[in-house]
Amino acid sequence: MWSSAVYWANSWSSPMHGLKGSSRSRVSLLGRRRLCSCKSPRKILCASTAPLLNLGDGNASYESNCSNTTENLARSTSLKDEANILIECRDVYKSFEEKQILNGINFKIRQGEAVGIIGPSGTGKSTVLKIMAGLLAPDKGEVLICGKIRHGLIDDEEITGLRIGLVFQSAALFDWLNVRENVGFVLYEHSKMPHDKIAERVKETLAAVGLKDVEHKMPSELSGGMKKRVALARAIIYDNTKEEIVPEVLLYDEPTAGLDPIASTVIEDLIRSVHLKGESRAGKLGKIASYVVVTHQHSTIKRAVDRLLFLHEGKIVWEGMTHEFTTSTNPVVEQFALGCLDGPIKY
Numbered sequence: 001m002w003s004s005a006v007y008w009a010n011s012w013s014s015p016m017h018g019l020k021g022s023s024r025s026r027v028s029l030l031g032r033r034r035l036c037s038c039k040s041p042r043k044i045l046c047a048s049t050a051p052l053l054n055l056g057d058g059n060a061s062y063e064s065n066c067s068n069t070t071e072n073l074a075r076s077t078s079l080k081d082e083a084n085i086l087i088e089c090r091d092v093y094k095s096f097e098e099k100q101i102l103n104g105i106n107f108k109i110r111q112g113e114a115v116g117i118i119g120p121s122g123t124g125k126s127t128v129l130k131i132m133a134g135l136l137a138p139d140k141g142e143v144l145i146c147g148k149i150r151h152g153l154i155d156d157e158e159i160t161g162l163r164i165g166l167v168f169q170s171a172a173l174f175d176w177l178n179v180r181e182n183v184g185f186v187l188y189e190h191s192k193m194p195h196d197k198i199a200e201r202v203k204e205t206l207a208a209v210g211l212k213d214v215e216h217k218m219p220s221e222l223s224g225g226m227k228k229r230v231a232l233a234r235a236i237i238y239d240n241t242k243e244e245i246v247p248e249v250l251l252y253d254e255p256t257a258g259l260d261p262i263a264s265t266v267i268e269d270l271i272r273s274v275h276l277k278g279e280s281r282a283g284k285l286g287k288i289a290s291y292v293v294v295t296h297q298h299s300t301i302k303r304a305v306d307r308l309l310f311l312h313e314g315k316i317v318w319e320g321m322t323h324e325f326t327t328s329t330n331p332v333v334e335q336f337a338l339g340c341l342d343g344p345i346k347y
């Protein structure tokens with residue numbers, strides 16, 4: 001049976017920011033094992049053994065052009081299909097001290113979906129990702145992983161069969177490790193692959209995100225866009241010597257924040273493309289998995305997302321396909337889409 005695992009696909013700002021108590025102590029165990037001396041926690045990985053994905057028929061191809069980027073996954077995903085729900089939030093509430101952030105949110109992430117979470121700043125989008133990833137527990141409500149209620153946080157032993165990766169917003173690659181060690185982290189920590197094979201996988205994965213000859217560089221020597229690509233490589237690297245690749249959902253928190261339009265396009269296309277490939281030792285293509293992107297950028301919504309959830313005042317107030325977003329007559333969505341000062345959203 002596959003095991004579930006939540007990992008820090010990419011710890012842009014400190015991954016421990018916002019974590020308290022047991023979560024913090026568990027996550028703080030992340031560090032070098034072979035790369036440093038501490039022991040790794042049972043099921044928490046620092047980067048992904050992400051299955052790179054196909055669209056189910058094994059023949060899916062990805063064209064990185066403007067016209068078709070939002071359509072492929074949408075076609076393969078029927079919203080009426082209640083089967084294959086990978087993650088579900090049921091009536092989830094969360095507050096921080098006196099402040100009520102989530103007020104009973106409900107949504108499902110199905111196999112193969114590319115979902116965006118949008119909404120005003122401070123409305124709780126990152127909190128939703130952390131709850132989905134199991135880094136924060138809801139005060140009330142349930143999170144179901146592959147139909148099973150998750151009772152605890154990331155080290156829940158009961159959930160099997162799905163990996164959940166969280167890709168943080170700000171570039172905080174481990175600054176004491178070079179690019180090879182950062183990208184290969186999960187393989188050094190959690191696989192039996194020999195180091196020379198890991199180095200090969202790192203090289204291949206860096207090539208997949210358009211980088212070469214950077215393995216020996218330190219994060220401080222990289223531009224912001226390069227750091228994001230390195231972090232993406234760390235999120236998608238996987239052990240291809242295994243017979244099976246564990247299905248996975250990747251959660252991206254503002255992956256294009258702070259990038260120029262062209263660098264954003266590169267990342268958006270990478271987010272799409274890395275979900276369409278992947279092969280295990282047995283030559284099996286990776287299982288279709290899904291991803292969720294929290295973003296404020298229109299280009300990211302258009303290029304990297306098929307379905308949108310709009311979060312406002314602690315609730316999902318609108319849900320629809322990306323192309324419906326700009327034509328919605330929901331006043332909250334309309335105001336947000338047009339960037340108007342007048343409307344129900346108050347700043």
Ligand SMILES: Nc1ncnc2c1ncn2[C@@H]1O[C@H](COP(=O)(O)OP(=O)(O)OP(=O)(O)O)[C@@H](O)[C@H]1O
Nearest residue numbers: 017018019096101120121122123124125126127128
């Ligand atoms: N660990 C925490 N402790 C206390 N307050 C928190 C914590 N995490 C988040 N918050 C608060 O919860 C609210 C929602 O934060 P969150 O980061 O989820 O919003 P967001 O919608 O992702 O915001 P943005 O779009 O600006 O990134 C904010 O007011 C934030 O200050």
